[in-house]
Amino acid sequence: MSTDLNIPIDRSSPVPLYHQVVQGIEAAIHSGTLESGSRLDNEIELASKLKLSRPTMRKAMDELVRSGLLVRKRGVGTQVVSNQVRRHLELSSLFDDLKRTGQEPTTEVLEFRHGKADESIAQALDLTSGVNVYHFTRLRSVGGKPLALMENWVRDDITEITEEGLRQLGLYQILRDAGVNFRLASQRIGAMVADTRQAGLLDAETGSALVTMERTAVDDTGRNVETGHHVYRADSYSFEMTLVQR
Numbered sequence: 001m002s003t004d005l006n007i008p009i010d011r012s013s014p015v016p017l018y019h020q021v022v023q024g025i026e027a028a029i030h031s032g033t034l035e036s037g038s039r040l041d042n043e044i045e046l047a048s049k050l051k052l053s054r055p056t057m058r059k060a061m062d063e064l065v066r067s068g069l070l071v072r073k074r075g076v077g078t079q080v081v082s083n084q085v086r087r088h089l090e091l092s093s094l095f096d097d098l099k100r101t102g103q104e105p106t107t108e109v110l111e112f113r114h115g116k117a118d119e120s121i122a123q124a125l126d127l128t129s130g131v132n133v134y135h136f137t138r139l140r141s142v143g144g145k146p147l148a149l150m151e152n153w154v155r156d157d158i159t160e161i162t163e164e165g166l167r168q169l170g171l172y173q174i175l176r177d178a179g180v181n182f183r184l185a186s187q188r189i190g191a192m193v194a195d196t197r198q199a200g201l202l203d204a205e206t207g208s209a210l211v212t213m214e215r216t217a218v219d220d221t222g223r224n225v226e227t228g229h230h231v232y233r234a235d236s237y238s239f240e241m242t243l244v245q246r
Helices: 017-031 043-050 054-066 094-100 119-124 163-168 171-177 196-202
Strands: 070-073 077-080 085-088 105-116 132-142 145-155 182-193 209-219 224-233 237-240
Touching: 017 054, 043 054, 054 070, 105 163, 119 132, 119 224, 132 163, 145 171, 145 196, 163 171, 171 182, 171 224, 196 224
Parallel strands: 085 237
Antiparallel strands: 070 077, 105 132, 132 145, 145 224, 182 209, 209 224
């Protein structure tokens, strides 16, 4: 059975019509209105319902297929692949990105301590070995489904960080509220398979694919503010980037 779409089209908007369709379907997928496996009407029917031309609808569907949100199956039609979170590669936090797309993330603080940094963390944050840092691990979920397991270390000379604060706000929001102006970050994206602990926390199969990210963020005074290691369910999360010819 196909799923009806109610996408508002604003013909006076500077946003191209096909992109309004893309944004509408993305929003429906991210909100859960379109669940994984949902089947859409064919392009002719969709174009008719939205009062758009067939080429406009085809262009929108092609973009959603290329982005991995939809798949075309012979004899079945067009289906939703997953409600994957797609995150642009920029200096922002997962919490911020989810809120910006209208989603309501929840955070469980699994571990929290304030104590001496080991040598590798002190080096990453450009601190003297043995000084105190905040160290915590959080499980971030969306719609009750686990998405990311995040371990971070933050220098303690900026502001007090509490477990309750981390449950309510994203880390970057806490630091921005304390006056931090983020300027740049070194970041590495990779992949791994889930071990038993990670699989259990992320509600995934042991050995399933995970996206990994390591990041150290720097503020406008040159301080290395925080460093972290995050893992994400690969079936629910991806990064996007724009490549420029030099």
